[in-house]
Amino acid sequence: MDYILIILYAVSLVYFAVAERMSKFVVILSMQGFILFGVVFFSLNEIEIFDFVFILTETILVKAMLIPWFMNRVRKHNQLKRVHEPYIPVFYSIIIVILSLGASFLLSNNLQNAQLHTKFFTVALASVMFGIYFIVVHRNIFSHVVGYLIIENGIFLFSLAVGSQMPLMVNLAVLLDVVMGVLVLGIFINRIGDTFHSVEIKNLSELKD
Amino acid sequence: MSILSIILIIVAAVFFPGIIGMMKSLVVGRKMPSIFQPLFDVIRLFKKGSIYSTTTSFVFRLAPLVYFATVFASMLFLPIAGERGLLTFDNDLVFFAYMLALGKFFMIIAAMDTGSGFEGMGANREALYSMLVEPAFFITMGSLALFTGYTSFYDLFTSVQINTDFSYIIGISGVYVLIFIAMVENSRLPVDDPRTHLELTMVHEVMVLDYSGFDLGLIHITSWIKFSIYTTLISNFLLPVDWPLGFQIACFFLIQAVVAGVMGLLESFRARNKLDKNPQWILMLSAIAIVTFLATLIIAEKIVLN
Numbered sequence: 001m002d003y004i005l006i007i008l009y010a011v012s013l014v015y016f017a018v019a020e021r022m023s024k025f026v027v028i029l030s031m032q033g034f035i036l037f038g039v040v041f042f043s044l045n046e047i048e049i050f051d052f053v054f055i056l057t058e059t060i061l062v063k064a065m066l067i068p069w070f071m072n073r074v075r076k077h078n079q080l081k082r083v084h085e086p087y088i089p090v091f092y093s094i095i096i097v098i099l100s101l102g103a104s105f106l107l108s109n110n111l112q113n114a115q116l117h118t119k120f121f122t123v124a125l126a127s128v129m130f131g132i133y134f135i136v137v138h139r140n141i142f143s144h145v146v147g148y149l150i151i152e153n154g155i156f157l158f159s160l161a162v163g164s165q166m167p168l169m170v171n172l173a174v175l176l177d178v179v180m181g182v183l184v185l186g187i188f189i190n191r192i193g194d195t196f197h198s199v200e201i202k203n204l205s206e207l208k209d
Numbered sequence: 210m211s212i213l214s215i216i217l218i219i220v221a222a223v224f225f226p227g228i229i230g231m232m233k234s235l236v237v238g239r240k241m242p243s244i245f246q247p248l249f250d251v252i253r254l255f256k257k258g259s260i261y262s263t264t265t266s267f268v269f270r271l272a273p274l275v276y277f278a279t280v281f282a283s284m285l286f287l288p289i290a291g292e293r294g295l296l297t298f299d300n301d302l303v304f305f306a307y308m309l310a311l312g313k314f315f316m317i318i319a320a321m322d323t324g325s326g327f328e329g330m331g332a333n334r335e336a337l338y339s340m341l342v343e344p345a346f347f348i349t350m351g352s353l354a355l356f357t358g359y360t361s362f363y364d365l366f367t368s369v370q371i372n373t374d375f376s377y378i379i380g381i382s383g384v385y386v387l388i389f390i391a392m393v394e395n396s397r398l399p400v401d402d403p404r405t406h407l408e409l410t411m412v413h414e415v416m417v418l419d420y421s422g423f424d425l426g427l428i429h430i431t432s433w434i435k436f437s438i439y440t441t442l443i444s445n446f447l448l449p450v451d452w453p454l455g456f457q458i459a460c461f462f463l464i465q466a467v468v469a470g471v472m473g474l475l476e477s478f479r480a481r482n483k484l485d486k487n488p489q490w491i492l493m494l495s496a497i498a499i500v501t502f503l504a505t506l507i508i509a510e511k512i513v514l515n
Contacts, residue, residue: 117514
């Protein structure tokens with residue numbers, strides 16, 4: 001079952017590359033949250049029950065509902081609809097996401113280590129690589145936050161890959177970072193949107209104190 | 210019994226466009242045309258003579274025949290309900306794909322042959338889309354071949370067992386990719402709109418603008434059969450071979466009717482893609498096929514994960 005979810009996660013990365021509407025980004029982010037919930041539910045069963053329940057609630061409440069809900073509010077507030085021409089055409093983005101997926105699958109094939117669950121490692125690495133790429137090719141701040149969240153989902157999968165003890169530690173730290181980061185960035189986007197009537201990053205280079 | 214698949218595919222092909230037409234008029238609220246209406250249209254075309262432009266050469270006259278012949282020949286490879294196709298040999302799926310490509314190639318050079326700027330443009334687009342959709346087909350079929358260990362359609366479809374977690378991935382994404390390959394190859398929405406009447410935005414329709422009478426009828430029939438071929442691939446994917454023969458044949462027709470109905474519904478409700486979005490949309494099919502292929506590599510234990 002966890003393999004199906006991992007493949008679904010890979011497909012969601014492909015959809016990120018194809019999507020051109022901001023609302024779709026939010027929907028896919030929420031979908032990834034549910035997929036991560038499934039991954040935790042089916043594969044993390046040798047840890048303590050408190051940790052297990054905590055991680056489950058964290059994934060479903062924060063990753064799948066709270067953050068997408070908040071992002072959606074930010075999107076509506078700034079009336080963001082479409083991505084206006086990313087630096088690189090979508091055509092090449094699809095090729096790049098597939099290359100990164102293929103590369104990370106091959107790499108995991110060569111990593112044989114008893115402490116490492118390579119099945120999570122595959123999509124985790126691809127997710128981090130794609131998240132960074134996503135930030136680089138988009139011009140507006142909202143997409144940058146989305147890319148940041150893709151990286152964060154990848155890091156969560158990394159923490160699953162390295163063993164059953166790590167998730168809680170990593171999660172506690174990452175959870176705080178992410179919630180604060182998204183909240184602060186959300187308010188930041190709203191302020192930028194109110195002041196400049198657009199969320200293009202080129203506005204930021206003209207800031208003066 | 211191997212003649213069975215040919216008969217079934219042809220019968221399904223005759224009803225296919227009729228069902229799409231009925232579904233479309235049902236959605237719009239018009240009076241439904243007869244299910245045989247497309248057939249009547251083709252019979253009317255067959256009674257007419259053909260007119261050829263003076264700028265065309267023999268290629269233009271040859272192309273519809275080659276198109277029909279190649280599609281008909283590739284139909285012979287398909288098994289139905291566990292019955293062998295008329296022809297079958299190892300790696301016949303490669304032959305099948307390039308047989309279809311040969312027919313398309315002739316249609317493309319025939320469109321160039323007319324010397325019309327519009328037709329050249331349509332041919333250009335058709336070639337691009339076929340080129341992009343080819344990897345999706347081969348990767349899907351390749352994953353299936355890797356999964357089962359066979360390379361001919363008959364062995365492949367008789368030994369594919371969709372019953373474990375993993376094979377659901379292959380089943381679902383295989384059917385998804387095949388449905389959209391069928392849409393692209395047969396110039397339906399969202400890549401091409403068969404109803405459009407503006408030469409600048411047409412893809413397949415503009416290529417056959419110069420054909421009339423018998424030739425046009427032949428092209429229509431060929432595209433029906435082609436549609437039916439792809440739907441047969443989908444139904445082969447879905448139907449287990451150990452069901453009784455009669456039941457499988459009933460299910461085959463049901464799947465054909467459902468695919469045609471869904472296609473009519475989709476075409477009534479969605480708009481076509483912008484032309485410059487088409488390449489990336491088609492490439493996405495290949496991307497999904499590659500993800501399926503990675504999943505198959507895990508199943509076949511070519512990639513070992515723990």
